[in-house]
Amino acid sequence: MAKHGFTTNILHSDRRDGVEHGAVHKPIHTSSQYSYPDARELAAVFQGKAGYTYARQGTPTTDALERKITKMEGGVSSLSFATGMAALSALFTTLLRAGDHLISSQYIFGNTNSLFGTLQLLGIEVTLVDPTDVKAVAAALRPNTRMVFTETIANPGTQIADLEGIGAFCRANNLVYVVDNTLTSPWLFQPRTVGASIVMNSLSKHIGGHAHALGGSLTDTGLFDWTTYPNILDVYKKGATAGWGMTQIKKKGLRDMGATLSADAAHRISVGAETLALRLDKICSNAMALANFLSNHPCVARVSYPGLSSHPQHERAAQLFNGRYSMLLGVELADGVDTFEFMNKLEVVILATHVGDTRTLALPAAQTIYYEMGPALRAQMGIADGLVRVSVGIEDEADLIGDFAQALDACRSV
Known part of the structure; x- marks a missing residue:
């Protein structure tokens, strides 16, 4: 198949991936449960095989949206959540543990700053730095540092992080590099180009675009080696190693915490994304x-x-x-x-x-x-x-x- 541009790929994503009855949009799947004629197949899905069991972990509608986001960001997989804050909460609480250290931009969204206060109550250390100069990030490095987080453009001061420099620093120190791409969106910028490990988007903003649905997403760029990350639980070290991080986030952030994006909201966001x-x-x-x-x-x-x-x-x-x-x-x-x-x-x-x-x-x-x-x-x-x-x-x-x-x-x- 010929290589197509950004908008063409998004417009025809559902149709090319296969849609019921020849529709051009993935329909809204409202069922909360999914049945199987063979109990062995049901068990296999619970144990990691692709498929649907209970809508808390996703539906065909959210799955279609996630494929679009993955294409937009040039990643390997994505997960959708009820809101952008739900996505960030799932990310930090499932990949960090008490005693870990997080380095973050000091120019962050107010609610993200509030979330960091919660992380500190859970025993996760947080250091806020000026991300416009990678030297400030490097100066905050500790033996227990696991992750660096920044937004592309600060809200509302518009400071722009040294995204390339931080990416090189994270590669050199084997740190998970998380970039919030909300204010730029994947049309203006793909964080994977600067070495980001995980990209967050508030789907409520540019990607949905019409202020009529809440949602958030995380995209794994495929650039981080999860076999080197100490916080992946043994039960999720199955299958391709590139999927270990997102599997843990899905099981803990969606299955356990229930921060699930509704099928209706996923459909609204998916249609809005076509004109991004x-x-x-x-x-x-x-x-x-x-x-x-x-x-x-x-x-x-x-x-x-x-x-x-x-x-x-x-x-x-x-x-x-x-x-x-x-x-x-x-x-x-x-x-x-x-x-x-x-x-x-x-x-x-x-x-x-x-x-x-x-x-x-x-x-x-x-x-x-x-x-x-x-x-x-x-x-x-x-x-x-x-x-x-x-x-x-x-x-x-x-x-x-x-x-x-x-x-x-x-x-x-x-």
């Missing part, structure tokens, strides 16, 4: 235009956007992210401009806590998703009280810029 590249191209174009406009407005003190030449990691972003710069802007308002008054004057932009939607969204970061962190940690992350997080959508560019213009001008006239 089209949406992202428009979104990134809008974001670049909006960033240029806002960076020259007198009511704006600073705009953090990787596409701007003023961004500290602009060259890194240009090299890594498929010639695009993502949808996320950190907009710090000038002194004297009331954050809430400005936001309340926006008419096209929606005030909501989400990113990666088709609609442009805005949120006062310090007073909402990072409120629990407190002022000291917010300052460390570069989150000012007047910082507005903007997730750009696919609106007409002129309408989007016009909305910000009228809201800012109204604040200036007060």
Whole structure:
């Protein structure tokens, strides 16, 4: 079969893998149980043979979505979960043990930071570092370090990790390298190209794209040798060694913990994924235009956007992210401009806590998703009280810029 591009592969994934009755989409399988005419076959599936037993560990619908994600990320296998946080919780709690050490970016999503607090209560040590320089990661290395975690682009400060340098460091020290690819998506970036072992995506964001389904995923890139990892339980050391890590995550994170993605949500995300590249191209174009406009407005003190030449990691972003710069802007308002008054004057932009939607969204970061962190940690992350997080959508560019213009001008006239 001829080699096809990103969107063609996703559009025709279900059909090529085989769909009932000639449908072009995998249908929504709502059954919670799956029967077998031969008890020996049922037992074989329980013992590791491919198949379905109970929907908590997956359905034909989630399986079809996982195959799409694997193709997007260029990996060897994927697992889907009820949310992105469920995916991360399953990853950390099934592959790390009490006494292990995790090195993580300090510029992380607020809920991920909260999860790390839980891991520490369970006896897992966590060190937060500045990931924009691999030297900070290397300085945190301990004999009990098992894993390094970073996001591609920080939310909302837009700091970009030294993804290549960290990948080389993890290879040299035989560490599991986990990259959260949510803000870039596999259309802008494939973390396997920098040596990532496991890639996480919040499917609720760009891949689903329409804010009508929650989901998360983990993808094994096939680059880590699981025979060298001390935390794989003997019962999961079966079959091809490349599958050992994901098998343990599936059995512990899905079967035991029940963080299962519903078939309905999987179907919604799967259909949304078909237009990922089209949406992202428009979104990134809008974001670049909006960033240029806002960076020259007198009511704006600073705009953090990787596409701007003023961004500290602009060259890194240009090299890594498929010639695009993502949808996320950190907009710090000038002194004297009331954050809430400005936001309340926006008419096209929606005030909501989400990113990666088709609609442009805005949120006062310090007073909402990072409120629990407190002022000291917010300052460390570069989150000012007047910082507005903007997730750009696919609106007409002129309408989007016009909305910000009228809201800012109204604040200036007060």
